[in-house]
Amino acid sequence: MFINEVQIKNFRLLKDVSLTFDKETTVIVGRNNSGKTSLTEIFRRFFSGKSPSFQLEDFSLDSLQGFKSALQAKLAEKSESDIRALIPTIDLTLLIDYSSDITDFGLLNEFIIDLDENSIKAKIRLSYQLIDGKIDAFFVDLTEENKSDFFKKLRDRIPKMFNTLIIAIDPTDSNNFTTVDYKKLYNLLGADFICAQRGLDDETQSERDVLGKVLSNIFKNASLDTASEEMKEKSQLLEGVVRDLQDKVDTDFKDKVDALLPALKLFGYPGLADPKLSTETTLNLQTILEKNTKIRYMKEEVTLPETYNGLGTRNLIYILFQLFEYFRKYQSSTVQVRSHIIFIEEPEAHLHPQMQEVFIQQLNQIAKVFSKTLNDSKSWPVQFVVSTHSTHIANRANFESIRYFLTSNGKFPETKIKDLRVEFNVPDNKKDKEFIHKYLTLTRCDLFFADKAMLIEGPTERLLMPMLIKKVDEEISVLKLESQYVSIVEIGGAYAHHFYKFLDFLELKTLIITDLDSTKKTKTKDSKTVYKACIVSDGTHTSNAGIINWFKKTDEYVDLVEIRTKTEIMKIECARRIAFQVPEPKKTACGRSFEDAFILANRELFKMNDIKEKAAEKSAYTQAETIKKTNFALKYALDDTTWSVPLYIKEGLLWLAEAPKDETNKLSDDRSLVEED
Numbered sequence: 001m002f003i004n005e006v007q008i009k010n011f012r013l014l015k016d017v018s019l020t021f022d023k024e025t026t027v028i029v030g031r032n033n034s035g036k037t038s039l040t041e042i043f044r045r046f047f048s049g050k051s052p053s054f055q056l057e058d059f060s061l062d063s064l065q066g067f068k069s070a071l072q073a074k075l076a077e078k079s080e081s082d083i084r085a086l087i088p089t090i091d092l093t094l095l096i097d098y099s100s101d102i103t104d105f106g107l108l109n110e111f112i113i114d115l116d117e118n119s120i121k122a123k124i125r126l127s128y129q130l131i132d133g134k135i136d137a138f139f140v141d142l143t144e145e146n147k148s149d150f151f152k153k154l155r156d157r158i159p160k161m162f163n164t165l166i167i168a169i170d171p172t173d174s175n176n177f178t179t180v181d182y183k184k185l186y187n188l189l190g191a192d193f194i195c196a197q198r199g200l201d202d203e204t205q206s207e208r209d210v211l212g213k214v215l216s217n218i219f220k221n222a223s224l225d226t227a228s229e230e231m232k233e234k235s236q237l238l239e240g241v242v243r244d245l246q247d248k249v250d251t252d253f254k255d256k257v258d259a260l261l262p263a264l265k266l267f268g269y270p271g272l273a274d275p276k277l278s279t280e281t282t283l284n285l286q287t288i289l290e291k292n293t294k295i296r297y298m299k300e301e302v303t304l305p306e307t308y309n310g311l312g313t314r315n316l317i318y319i320l321f322q323l324f325e326y327f328r329k330y331q332s333s334t335v336q337v338r339s340h341i342i343f344i345e346e347p348e349a350h351l352h353p354q355m356q357e358v359f360i361q362q363l364n365q366i367a368k369v370f371s372k373t374l375n376d377s378k379s380w381p382v383q384f385v386v387s388t389h390s391t392h393i394a395n396r397a398n399f400e401s402i403r404y405f406l407t408s409n410g411k412f413p414e415t416k417i418k419d420l421r422v423e424f425n426v427p428d429n430k431k432d433k434e435f436i437h438k439y440l441t442l443t444r445c446d447l448f449f450a451d452k453a454m455l456i457e458g459p460t461e462r463l464l465m466p467m468l469i470k471k472v473d474e475e476i477s478v479l480k481l482e483s484q485y486v487s488i489v490e491i492g493g494a495y496a497h498h499f500y501k502f503l504d505f506l507e508l509k510t511l512i513i514t515d516l517d518s519t520k521k522t523k524t525k526d527s528k529t530v531y532k533a534c535i536v537s538d539g540t541h542t543s544n545a546g547i548i549n550w551f552k553k554t555d556e557y558v559d560l561v562e563i564r565t566k567t568e569i570m571k572i573e574c575a576r577r578i579a580f581q582v583p584e585p586k587k588t589a590c591g592r593s594f595e596d597a598f599i600l601a602n603r604e605l606f607k608m609n610d611i612k613e614k615a616a617e618k619s620a621y622t623q624a625e626t627i628k629k630t631n632f633a634l635k636y637a638l639d640d641t642t643w644s645v646p647l648y649i650k651e652g653l654l655w656l657a658e659a660p661k662d663e664t665n666k667l668s669d670d671r672s673l674v675e676e677d
Contacts, residue, residue: 001108001338002383003189004121007093012038015060015414019403020421021341021383024364027397028387029448030405031485035415036387039405040193040343042092046126047191052164054090054128056155062412063088067154074139087138089129094189095171096122096339107188108338110180111168123169124185125177134161190337192326194319196345230374315350316359320366327370327380340382348390356392394448395440399424399433404448406507423505435498439491450487452656453503453510455496461513461594462490463633471645472653481657493517497549500576509575511656513649515593516581517544518560531557535621536564536581536590537614550578564590568651579652589617591646595624595632601646 003021008014013035019026028036045052056064070086098108098120105112111122130138138161142150166185170176323342330340348356363384371380388394394402400421407413424433439445447453456462465488473480491499493514503510518539519531531541541557542548548558550573551566564582571578581591584601591597599606599620606623608616636643645653 001096001098001381003094003339003341004097005095006039007091007095008039008042009091009093010060010063010088011042011054011058011090011092012060013407013413013415014038014042015062015412017415017417019417020419021385022398022401023383024367025360025384025386025398025401027360027394027402028385028405029389029394029402031407031449031451032389034405034407035417036405037345038415040345040385040387042090043191043341043343044193046092046164047186047189049186052126052128053159054162056151056158058090059088060412060414062414064151068144068150071139071142071144071150074135080135083135084130087130087135089127091128092126093169094124094126096124098122098338106338107184107335110184111188113168113176113178114170114172116172119171121171123171124180124189125165125167125169126185127165127167128162129165131161131163137161186337187335188338190330190333190340192322192329192340192342194322194342194344194347196349315347316355319344319347319359323366324370327367327374327382330380330382331375338381340380342382342384344384344386346388346390347386348388348393353392356390357396360386360393360397389449391446391449395443395445399437399440402448404506418505420505423501429501432498432501435495436502439495439498445489446487447489447502447506447508449485450508451485452481453487453489453508454656455489455491455499455510455512455514457492457513457515457594458490458629460629460633462488463630464637467637467641468645468649469653472650472657476654476657479657479659481653484657486656493544493546496546500549503576504574507575509656510577511652512546512550512576512578513594513652514544514546514578514580516547516560516563516590517542518592519543519557521557533592535617536560536592537588537617539592544580547578547580572655577652577655579648581646582648582651584647587613589613589620591617591624592621593624594646595627595629596620597646597648598636598643599623602643605640605643 002023005018005020007018009016013033017035019039028039030036045054066086066088070083073083073086096108096111108122111124138157142153144150164182166180166182167177168180326340326342330336347359351359363386367380367382367384371378386393386397402420404418404420406416406418408416423429424436454465456465461468469481469486473482489499496512496514516536516539518534518536519541520534520538521529521531521540524530531543533543539560542560542563543557547563548554548556551563551570552558563580581593581597583590587600589600591600596617597620599608600616603609603616606620608619611619
């Protein structure tokens with residue numbers, strides 16, 4: 001049994017989203033403030049072990065209009081059912097898959113209410129909603145005239161008048177449902193969390209030994225009656241040691257402490273009889289482990305404290321300890337949950353890149369090792385949900401396990417969740433999927449986290465790009481590219497087209513800078529057709545796959561004249577724009593590649609001031625052919641920086657710098673105020 005799909009409504013940026021969970025590990029990626037934390041938080045609220053509590057600020061901004069609509073319906077004396085339908089609820093719906101050959105349904109039986117013998121799904125909704133019979137009390141004295149007062153009163157009333165219902169729903173008929181006791185849900189599904197803030201970087205004098213605290217929780221689970229015999233045996237040995245110590249404390253230690261007490265008769269207070277005070281010192285094993293036990297690292301004959309190890313090592317050990325604690329908790333529970341989900345936030349903290357890659361690749365193996373070695377090979381039914389900002393984790397994760405969180409623009413921003421598996425399992429996208437997966441595995445690509453992106457041809461553009469951006473930024477008053485998170489991907493014109501659908505999937509504003517790659521169609525002596533590289537003015541076709549697939553989506557070379565007549569609008573598709581060489585203002589000579597376009601844009605620098613356009617084009621082409629690209633880039637990036645940006649790059653960068661409409665309306669996940677009209 002495992003959670004197959006999750007649906008969330010009206011929680012922060014998660015207005016109305018659904019996402020599938022992988023049976024083993026799901027990796028959550030996306031830009032900042034895209035709702036990743038909200039996914040973890042809604043599970044934390046509903047599975048905290050106590051009555052869930054939400055605030056007005058937890059409702060999605062758009063859903064707040066529902067409170068106003070409900071008030072209007074109340075004032076219009078509509079029916080209670082009509083009013084209740086308008087009042088927002090915060091919902092977490094879980095779709096559970098279970099095996100068709102299951103024999104012992106246990107608590108799952110409570111949540112299976114359909115009559116379809118072939119069904120292997122259960123649907124559970126956790127709904128935070130207004131308590132029955134509270135409509136009059138909720139809206140008493142409310143008016144829309146003073147909006148500030150309206151939301152102030154709602155903020156106070158929601159925690160008092162809302163509660164959570166657990167509803168089992170027929171997956172084949174949404175009108176067939178029943179409520180279930182909260183405790184039964186907790187016994188069926190377990191949720192635990194390893195937070196991003198783990199207190200590992202506190203190296204003050206009052207040292208925080210977080211690993212020792214985890215150890216005390218492991219002991220607590222090991223000493224439960226329901227723990228395995230092996231666990232109980234180890235905890236009993238510990239208790240035996242403490243009992244021996246207690247015997248010493250009750251005799252020798254007690255006598256020494258009693259001797260410290262003064263006799264009350266020494267105070268000479270009238271009427272005060274001596275009650276013969278004594279002492280009792282109790283050793284509590286739980287307290288010893290939690291307060292007085294510290295994890296130490298052995299170095300030769302010396303033991304060193306936790307903080308003497310690097311933060312990365314401590315972070316990794318802490319995560320492993322937490323996973324072990326949660327496994328032991330599952331193992332020791334009176335009723336073992338049928339599905340256990342563990343959220344791990346930002347595991348990359350303090351880990352070097354290679355360790356990040358190893359972590360995500362080994363995570364599933366950890367669960368299998370625990371099951372095999374500590375649970376008689378009985379499977380631990382655990383699913384991991386890892387949220388990350390690490391390109392190394394994202395690139396090493398199973399491609400189909402990635403869920404991409406994206407915040408839409410508009411007055412009421414909301415999160416969209418995209419599933420790579422759904423998008424790229426379409427047969428037409430198979431080649432693109434294979435290429436992108438290999439590329440992400442082999443390179444550091446941060447497209448999942450960037451605000452904008454550039455695809456460029458080669459090392460010359462890559463080395464010169466910071467200076468190109470700086471020069472263009474000098475002409476921009478606001479939204480300078482240097483202040484934006486722009487991912488630069490060196491891919492080459494032959495492969496850029498494989499990224500087009502991926503970029504559209506990410507909805508990432510992207511500039512593709514590529515080369516015209518002009519060629520001349522000719523016939524050989526044996527009548528074969530060949531396309532030879534040539535200057536642009538002599539060219540008949542382009543051999544650039546990126547350009548060809550942009551305009552024609554074919555494998556054949558495309559007419560060069562047609563490509564050169566493409567307008568600005570034709571160079572834009574979805575959130576992508578392609579840029580290739582064009583003549584400089586009031587000139588006709590055009591470059592074939594970046595290097596000869598750079599030369600043509602800086603004729604004085606290359607001593608080409610007084611020659612005609614055709615000759616200039618030929619000269620630039622010839623010089624570009626002999627250039628050592630890396631040396632060329634470094635020279636003009638570091639030594640000689642008094643040059644002009646080629647027009648086609650300048651136009652592209654100016655387009656990329658522009659903000660999408662309503663981008664300024666994006667809000668953070670972590671809101672403390674409710675936006676008002």
